[in-house]
Amino acid sequence: ALLAGTKYRGDFEQRLKAVMKELAEKPDAILFIDEIHTLIGAGAASGGTLDASNLLKPALSNGSLKCIGATTYQEYRGIFEKDHALSRRFQKIDVVEPSVAETIEILKGLKSKFEEHHSVKYSASALSTAAELSAKYINDRHLPDKAIDVIDEAGAAQRILPKSKQKKVIGNKEIEDIIAKIARIPPKNISSDDRHALKTLERDLKAVVFGQDKAIETLASAVKMARSGLGQNNKPIGSFLFSGPTGVGKTEVAKQLAYIMGIELVRFDMSEYMERHAVSRLIGAPPGYVGFDQGGLLTEAITKQPYCVLLLDEIEKAHPDIFNILLQVMDHGTLTDNNGRKADFRNVTIIMTTNAGAENMSKSSIGFTNAKDSTDEAADLKRFFSPEFRNRLDATVSFGALSQEIIIRVVDKFLMQLEDQLHEKKV
Numbered sequence: 001a002l003l004a005g006t007k008y009r010g011d012f013e014q015r016l017k018a019v020m021k022e023l024a025e026k027p028d029a030i031l032f033i034d035e036i037h038t039l040i041g042a043g044a045a046s047g048g049t050l051d052a053s054n055l056l057k058p059a060l061s062n063g064s065l066k067c068i069g070a071t072t073y074q075e076y077r078g079i080f081e082k083d084h085a086l087s088r089r090f091q092k093i094d095v096v097e098p099s100v101a102e103t104i105e106i107l108k109g110l111k112s113k114f115e116e117h118h119s120v121k122y123s124a125s126a127l128s129t130a131a132e133l134s135a136k137y138i139n140d141r142h143l144p145d146k147a148i149d150v151i152d153e154a155g156a157a158q159r160i161l162p163k164s165k166q167k168k169v170i171g172n173k174e175i176e177d178i179i180a181k182i183a184r185i186p187p188k189n190i191s192s193d194d195r196h197a198l199k200t201l202e203r204d205l206k207a208v209v210f211g212q213d214k215a216i217e218t219l220a221s222a223v224k225m226a227r228s229g230l231g232q233n234n235k236p237i238g239s240f241l242f243s244g245p246t247g248v249g250k251t252e253v254a255k256q257l258a259y260i261m262g263i264e265l266v267r268f269d270m271s272e273y274m275e276r277h278a279v280s281r282l283i284g285a286p287p288g289y290v291g292f293d294q295g296g297l298l299t300e301a302i303t304k305q306p307y308c309v310l311l312l313d314e315i316e317k318a319h320p321d322i323f324n325i326l327l328q329v330m331d332h333g334t335l336t337d338n339n340g341r342k343a344d345f346r347n348v349t350i351i352m353t354t355n356a357g358a359e360n361m362s363k364s365s366i367g368f369t370n371a372k373d374s375t376d377e378a379a380d381l382k383r384f385f386s387p388e389f390r391n392r393l394d395a396t397v398s399f400g401a402l403s404q405e406i407i408i409r410v411v412d413k414f415l416m417q418l419e420d421q422l423h424e425k426k427v
Helices: 011-024 052-062 073-078 100-118 124-137 145-159 172-183 201-208 213-230 250-261 276-283 297-304 320-332 358-362 370-384 387-391 404-424
Strands: 031-034 067-070 238-243 264-269 308-313 334-336 342-344 348-354 395-398
Touching: 011 052, 100 124, 100 145, 124 145, 124 172, 145 172, 201 213, 201 250, 213 238, 213 250, 213 395, 238 250, 250 264, 250 308, 250 348, 264 297, 276 297, 276 320, 297 334, 297 342, 320 334, 320 348, 320 387, 370 387
Parallel strands: 031 067, 238 348, 238 395, 264 308, 308 348
Antiparallel strands: 334 342
């Protein structure tokens, strides 16, 4: 507003000095400047240095002006801190993000205003759920801002419904639905009843993938363990390595797992990332290189689909530098792209497939050699993958070769699917 209509040199200076004079006449007045970094350069003539920040410096030094400014860490470091004469006149105070408990108290204080605005009531559990679930699932913003937005949108969602369908009291269900939309997560996975939906996971997988019962049992047990709340919160839901010959159902299990859980499957063919420079395709090119502003394929995919099954096909073909990136993902559940933005992998199920050791398993053998085959496969996996990589896996799921009987069942399944497709087209 101070800059509006300042056509001539000195107009802005005159306005700002008038404001400062009025503030000096009121000893109890405190000037609050939001986005204070915008003072630097504001009102300066072309090539001149007399901007708003330089006009304020004398008043800040002699104590005639009491001022509080607000800015972000990024703008403080990149803009404000570079003007040392201005930054030393301020006492820097870091305002940290409040805890979930503190956020609940903030929401209780704002509750009456939102109830009056939206003509609804918020239950006490709804406020607690908004703070807890927003902290868990909305990772690109901070408390209490994201929790306040959740209760605001929950109230607005009721107002746009027909009168007959509007609810007078907003509870946990309405809060969970709003968080699911904001975080792009299936609503059933937000609910605390998620573990009940996984009771039939093993049975459902065995119904569509034949001959891999042991592998499915291992996978289902690990997924249930993670989703029951016994897993670590700062890691992905699960990190699994599927090993075995080609064409035995490794990729199909990953697809069916995503389908049963009601989430997206994000697939990367790691044979495309055999060169060292391919790492930049996943996390983005460094500054100064072509494509710096485009982001990485992996980080962008997870940002868009934060709740998914991430399938890294034929992982043994990837460059060793990519394994170093995956160590961070499996250990801390985050990956930083070239722009400093963090992609959150805490709600991602990571599945990597490999054919390492499959040559020995596919060879015909005489006698009882199952134990030897599994030992050879384990030795091959140790040779291909480093100890620090294997130690970060939740499970190594071994897929065996299919018998003649199982192959016939698989063919029958696909023939039935083909018949259904032909029937739809009236062929």
